[in-house]
Amino acid sequence: MERLARLVMHHRRIVSAFWVVLFLGGMFSASQLSDRLSLDFSLPGQPGDDAENQLIETYGVSTFDTYVAIVTVPEGETVQENQDAVTEVFDAAVTAVQEDATLAATQEVQLRVVTFDSTGDEGFITDDGRTTFALLQAPIPVAFGPYIEAPLEPALEEAAQSRGFESGLTSYGLLATGGDTEGPSVLVETLLAAAGALLVLLFVYASFLALLPLLIAAVSILTTFMLVLGLTTFSDVSVIVQFLIALIGLGVAIDYSLLLVSRWREERAHGRDNEEAVIVAMKTAGHAVFASGVTVAISLVALLVVPVPFLRSMGVGGMLIPLVSVSVVLTLLPALLSSIGPRIDYPRIRHEGKASRGWSAWARVIVAHRFVATAAALVMLALLIIPVFSLKIGQSGLESQARSGPRYEALETLRDGGVGGGILTPVEVLV
Template identity: 40%
Template sequence: MERLADWVTRHRLVVGLAWLVITVVGVLVAPSLSGRLQSGSHVSGPGYTANTAIAAHYGGAASDPGVLILNTPSGQTIDSPRVKQDLARIDSTLAQSAPDLRVVSYAADGDNALVGTNRTSTIVLAYPPKASDDVGTTQIDQLTAAARQAAPDLTVNGTSYHALEAGNTTGGGKSSVLSELITGALGALLVLAWVFGSFLALLPLIMALISVLTMQILIYGLTYVVPSSSPLNPAVQYIVALLGLGLSIDYSLLVVTRWREERTLGKSNQEAVAAAVKRAGHSVWFSGVVASLGLFALIVIPNSMVRGIGISGLFIPSTAVLVALTLLPAILSKIGPALDWPKRASRRHPASRFWTGWSKFVIRHRVASAVVGLGLLGTLAGTATTINIAQPSTQAMASAGTYTDGLRTLQADGFPSGTLTAVPVYVPHAADAPTVVDSLSTVSSLHGAAQATGPAWRAADGSALVIAIPQTEVGSSHGGTALADIRTVAGHGALAGGDGAQSIDETNATYGSFPLLFAVVAAVTFLLLARGMRSIVLPAKAVLLNMLSVAATYGVLVLVFQHGIGMQALWGTSSYGAIDQLAPALIFGFLFGVSMDYEVFILARIREEYDRTTSTREGIIEGVSRTGRLVTSAAIILFFALASLSTANDVTVREIAAGLASGVVLDAIVVRMLLLPALVSLFGDLNWWLPDRARRVLRLGPLPAATEPGPRQPAHEALTVGDAE
């Protein structure tokens, strides 16, 4: 770190120009990144096998359909000559206005499964052209408008699962990454202005924006490396932008804070830069390694979307570290003192009086503090045991709006809500399709089945597609036995697919590998922390507390999204009744790595002070007093970044962002500022125990016997730790 600081300050012009070029390239590349990302995920399972066959011959027919509900005028039925003409005209108009869509309708197929109660209504199922597409709000609006124009006498409503998922926002889609990035940056700027009270507040934000643009370049390049069978998901761009913003600011905040502290101690600017990189830089580098490995460990999950995010996540902390340890010291060495203006006298002392008092309070009441902290986390973790991992039901998403009205009209006409997750059934031989339809029409868990006919549904391999309409939504917690019944009854080598079927495959694949993810991350983190902290007890405590912190975050997720506490106030919708299948896995990967930043920031400072004073108590007080404001500020900044991401009209992104935001705050306040000092104080000398055998395994040199910390330290140290004052 000393050599790095020396090289950067001597070559700061070269460093600055290099990052300027990278930033310009990032600005040029970032707008093109979204076009290189593809939605969807790939896992092994019967649903994925069926969807692969369907996609090869019928494009996006494996997706959940858009549904048009057509009601006849009073006194007429779908068998009335005029209504028949209207239905045929709607099919013709849809073919002209949206030629890429594949449509299943009563006018084309004549299947009674598409006819409502008293034959006064019918439905049209519309499928997107590509397997990676879905029928969302924009498509439903276009289809509805075209149908109304073609048949003004009919009452037309439109809805789809994805339209309800988007929150009934007409014409809405996924929120802009740029708008959310700006929102997160503005929130971060307010916190930084409070922390520094000078123009230094701009420096971490500038470093973060450069980091995010650099990450966009790396992800863009990665899209050319990953196989086309496992493309990177659009969620990557959200996560890289917002999490990158928060982490970059965290790392820059640590370096700038330490630089300012060294300046306060009377060191020259160059000496302060060198000291900041040596001390804070080591913590930043170490945190970045731990966070990167926590994210990269997601590749053990056999799900292409999760693996893609894990690989991409490897670039988030590493890029933030690179900027914080090269560009930031170069700028501080040149204009740091000029940026530290105006400098309020109350900010001159690096040790916060509040956090000094807080650390003494926690040490004095360490047993009570530990009980309160563990009790709170334990209660939330207990709530997490009731987690229901599934797709949200339509009723849970439907609060009010255009697409909710469409769902209610659909059900009023006698069609089940499962229509929105109609199951496509691939039949290898077209001649068997009528038999498959007849067999499925007798299944009680289905409303009926219809064969997709017409030029758009003729496959070169001689296959056919049958659409089965389940009574309840496949993939949700109320999905029932519809999918299993289809696979049992259909026969003839038929394959049942659809979004719901693949969602079930994803859940099984993801959580079948979840114990392995836990084990890999815990083991690697423990070894890294044991080497960095020169202790066995501290890393064990850190890993266990992190596991408990993640479990508590799942509890918050359950309370909010599964039970609906605060959902209406925050997002204007009701409870989802379930947790998205990808949210817990991704939250674990991100939160476990990110929360280790705070652990390293605090423990590194405690260890530094302990080495200086040989007093655990003094190490806690100095460590918390000098990092308390830093950690809470960093957590608030990351909270702003993630909270802005939670406004996205995507259930998965929303749950991940909200879960991470709550987890970061919970971890920083309860775990790091309450439990960490309380437990370190309780463990006393045991914190620094490192047997010789473990020291050799970790490749650490032996300490002199006189200074070797451990349980056999002189008794006066134990008394000092136990002293309330």
């Protein structure tokens, strides 16, 4: 580590320029990554997956999500009395999806549509006879974000209103997102988390030095995004990977930076010159950073043995972020500390010349009552573990989805008419 520290400080400008280039490349990659990630959560070898593949081959659509388009006729009338007009509404909505230029630019969209008109099944009509629905399925989307609901909903509403009907659109996926299929990007969510982390870092350092761990995290996350974008050129990478990178990257990079920066600051407080403080910090905290990063990476690589494609991609993508974070912390951070460290350690509102009296007192109490403290800690851990035994693994029920908004109101219209929520998750039987 000492040799690495001296090498990095000797070539600090080259090291900094190298990471700046990767940072800029990562910014570009982040804007392109979402459209290259896979939404496929298939489980190869399972009977359900075999049936799904056969359905895709036969009908060109997937059971990824089933959209439920709803039409309600005026009070005093029935669906059967307006059957032709209702069919025209559904046909207009389907045509709008098939002719949508935005969808056509990304993938070929086929639709499988099931209605009362196509089946004659009165289960498609509510008990009061005023509301009917159509089930629509499409291929697996190629990108994260709005899908067929973007052209489907306005076309459905326009066609229904022109005939004096009311309409609605819902699905399990739309309810799960609260109807907001775009939402903030992963970068926006990361920035929000970084703002919270900054408050903690300002409390810890009480100087502009608090910005340094966030800079390291930003470089680590964006560089990893660039590497993952490269992976997508020859392998499917799950959409979950981008969130995994942001989640692990922010925590790991800040944590590793704290170890090194705190040790560097301590050595400076003990009278060492700046470069010597960097070397000592690397010789001590640097080893801990390296060991921790490799351990995290190895634990995520274990996902590669799981015969599930999206979990394997999570293993590869997740492995990259701790390795990249370690690389940034052990190269860029010493370069920055040796060049601008003392200048940004300002204004240093607090000067910790002595150990904190509060924490020292707490440590003495714990050591003096070590057995009681151990027992109390075990009890608290047990209380935290208890909920695990009632954990239910599987798809969440409708009661845990959105409870307001147009998607929920559409579902309630069907429920009030005697149609259960099971239509959002139909069971496909392949014969």
